[in-house]
Amino acid sequence: MNKEKTLIIAVSHQKGGTGKTTTVCNLAACLGMAGDGLRVAVIDLDGQGTATTHLNGASYFPSGSYQAIVGTKYASEVALPTGIKNCFIVPSTNSLVLCEMDHAVRGLSFKEVRQHLLSDPDAFDVLIIDCPSGLGIISTIAIAIADIVVIPTPPLAFAEEPLRATVAYIDNLQKNSDHEIAIVLTMYKTGIPSQEKLVRRIRNEWGKSVVDVEIPFETLVEDAVESNAVIIEFEKRSATALAYVKLTEDLGNRLGLKLDFSKLTVDSLGTNLVHGLGKLMEAQTATRSSVPPKEEAPHIDEQPLPVTPTVVREGGSEETAAAAKSDKRPLEKAGPFKLIYKFLAVIILAASFLVASVFIF
Ligand SMILES: Nc1ncnc2c1ncn2[C@@H]1O[C@H](COP(=O)(O)OP(=O)(O)O)[C@@H](O)[C@H]1O
Numbered sequence: 508m509n510k511e512k513t514l515i516i517a518v519s520h521q522k523g524g525t526g527k528t529t530t531v532c533n534l535a536a537c538l539g540m541a542g543d544g545l546r547v548a549v550i551d552l553d554g555q556g557t558a559t560t561h562l563n564g565a566s567y568f569p570s571g572s573y574q575a576i577v578g579t580k581y582a583s584e585v586a587l588p589t590g591i592k593n594c595f596i597v598p599s600t601n602s603l604v605l606c607e608m609d610h611a612v613r614g615l616s617f618k619e620v621r622q623h624l625l626s627d628p629d630a631f632d633v634l635i636i637d638c639p640s641g642l643g644i645i646s647t648i649a650i651a652i653a654d655i656v657v658i659p660t661p662p663l664a665f666a667e668e669p670l671r672a673t674v675a676y677i678d679n680l681q682k683n684s685d686h687e688i689a690i691v692l693t694m695y696k697t698g699i700p701s702q703e704k705l706v707r708r709i710r711n712e713w714g715k716s717v718v719d720v721e722i723p724f725e726t727l728v729e730d731a732v733e734s735n736a737v738i739i740e741f742e743k744r745s746a747t748a749l750a751y752v753k754l755t756e757d758l759g760n761r762l763g764l765k766l767d768f769s770k771l772t773v774d775s776l777g778t779n780l781v782h783g784l785g786k787l788m789e790a791q792t793a794t795r796s797s798v799p800p801k802e803e804a805p806h807i808d809e810q811p812l813p814v815t816p817t818v819v820r821e822g823g824s825e826e827t828a829a830a831a832k833s834d835k836r837p838l839e840k841a842g843p844f845k846l847i848y849k850f851l852a853v854i855i856l857a858a859s860f861l862v863a864s865v866f867i868f
């Protein structure tokens with residue numbers, strides 16, 4: 508690769524469980540495999556060390572990402588192999604756990620951290636920083652020194668406000684530099700109206716900053732984790748693997764990287780997967796255009812049927828709120844004893860009437 512400097516990609520989101528680590532590991536693997544000798548390292552800045560375990564298998568290291576950030580070591584000195592071509596991991600260490608209160612971290616200047624990473628004598632071509640969830644000091648440093656911030660977000664209501672907060676935070680932090688953001692829709696389940704609506708809203712709001720491909724939800728991703736493999740190694744033909752290849756291509760174009768996907772898109776049987784990639788994109792584009800654009804409210808003569816709210820009683824079964832409010836409960840709800848009592852009451856009333864008539868007449 509004809510490079511001038513190391514590219515820094517930060518992967519961040521205020522919300523946890525949005526697919527940050529999964530995206531980091533798959534992106535790093537795809538870049539390592541598709542780059543023409545491109546050397547890629549993941550810097551695991553999450554104290555949980557998920558990326559470290561996923562890419563290296565082990566989980567305790569005396570030095571790693573903390574040292575690379577505070578400037579006592581170069582990333583290349585503490586990087587470990589992952590078994591994936593040209594892909595390395597700068598592991599998470601215990602020092603990260605309390606680093607929000609650490610003076611060495613709090614006193615860091617963003618410029619110096621970036622300078623230190625770029626001045627590594629054996630510098631990597633691409634550094635991908637896996638941030639912890641939240642917008643604490645570690646994420647702030649990563650965002651401030653990055654050339655691009657990738658924000659993986661599932662189309663879920665609970666992730667929408669944190670996404671907006673993340674984008675606003677990045678804009679504010681980098682307002683004087685010409686930075687880029689790339690929002691990646693992850694764990695997308697098509698056919699769920701609420702998710703499709705949210706995808707549309709995110710695309711409408713952030714336009715070109717949203718990457719074209721959507722990463723689908725697939726249980727294979729968990730299977731891959733179980734097997735200590737990233738999805739591109741585990742099942743190349745899966746929709747998720749193809750989507751990560753497409754994402755790598757998109758980010759590569761945004762960053763001006765020279766990539767060759769031919770090795771990645773041919774499976775062990777020699778079948779070219781480019782066709783599958785094209786089909787995936789076609790299907791995603793079709794889903795997007797099949798849902799009506801923008802108008803969210805139903806048409807006036809297509810008002811949904813009123814939904815009867817249900818109430819659940821303590822220790823009881825569900826019944827509709829309307830039935831609970833009304834005194835006229837259905838008879839079968841009264842139970843057998845109540846029916847017998849009612850029957851006896853009618854008999855006694857009739858007998859009393861007869862006795863009273865005998866006395867009167
Ligand atoms: N595309 C996907 N399909 C299914 N499960 C996924 C997918 N992406 C991530 N996951 C799972 O979701 C969980 C959270 O993902 P992770 O990457 O650890 O999120 P974060 O780093 O943002 O906390 C993990 O169990 C991961 O295996």
Ligand SMILES: [Mg+2]
Nearest residue numbers: 527528553557
């Ligand atoms: Mg993570």
